Amino acid sequence: MTLNETDDSCGEVRGEAAIMIRLDDFQGTPEELAEFITPVWKESYQGRMVYPDWTGDFFRWQMRWDAPDSRRHMIAAYDDDRLIATLLGTSFSFRVRSEQIRGSLWSWMSIDPEYRGRGLATLLDRDRVRRLQDEKTDLIVSYRYFGSRHSLAEQPKRSNGRPKKFNRTIGLWIRVLDPWTMGRWALKASEGWMARMSFPLTPVPNPGKLDGCVRPATEQDLPRCVELIREETSGMVLSLDWGLDSLRHQLLGSPLVTTLVFERAGVIEGFVNFHVLDWVGRFAGKVGIFDLIVTGRLESRAALTLMNAALRTMVAKGAILTVKVRAGDVPASLMWRSHFVPKPADSHLILQWVSKNREIPSRSPTHLLWR
């Protein structure tokens, strides 16, 4: 089949019956989106590679479901009425040095196994670029996992040297919370064994004197949280440029999300933000994903108090491990003291410029979300 790359639809003749494949905004509910994407990933990876088990609630939050135009960033391919592929993104404002630009964070390229190898990935990518050109969005941020030989994600093509959009390789900070369950959950025997061996370091310290300063975030905290995160990311070459609305959604926008603030003498001095998601290894296990760790104004004891409060909350929610993308936006010393370890890089960070190319040095600290 050849797909028509200049049009949103294309025809194919299969046997006697002609079928139409068209690209469109995704038409269904968050639950229907999850019911398509998660089984595609399950079929591709179960038993071979750990994959996340996304739910309707997750997509409702992540895609800002009810925001105007959110559907323009949920691209779907249909064969007649059958959903056969998706590519999803969320708009964000970014800062590149002192320049503010419109950008977007993308993931969930998922193609029904029956329709693979026919150029649909390229078609979805071109449609995305066309949509972003129309709305003058300049940057596409995404990741390609290479930590397993089973990963089907796009990899740099060796023949034409280093493709521009592959900015750097990137890894995770990882902290085991339940070594025995993680030991059984891990797909690789070596990882299970390492999780069990880490047991002396895994208990989260009990609350101390400063824990009285930690509490869940509220709407009233938002302006101060914006101030803190802007201060924390101000020197970075590339950073999400949080404002009141985007941070409100990130910190308080779903029952899936937890945000804890550290408040002393009536002033918020730092905050952390995470969500817990099932990842499927040998079975589904809960993983705490830190998105924001903002502790620049806290002395080390207070920063550790905030981190440990977050870890205890994750344990109470049943998490067996927790991760934070390692991009230079949190102090390594805080992560080590919270008993995180750096995992070797296992993903490519993709920075795809839609109109004007900007140079982002591959070693510069960045502040982004990991999806």
Ligand SMILES: CC(C)(COP(=O)(O)OP(=O)(O)OC[C@H]1O[C@@H](n2cnc3c(N)ncnc32)[C@H](O)[C@@H]1OP(=O)(O)O)[C@@H](O)C(=O)NCCC(=O)NCCS
């Ligand atoms: C990864 C997956 C979408 C590829 O589907 P596919 O049908 O084999 O891909 P296609 O044959 O249509 O296209 C492959 C081409 O698209 C490109 N491509 C793949 N993923 C891409 C992406 N996310 N963005 C842009 N281009 C991409 C590849 O570079 C390749 O280019 P080439 O033809 O010049 O070599 C599919 O295997 C899948 O759904 N896997 C499970 C989910 C998954 O792992 N998604 C990837 C997350 S990063």
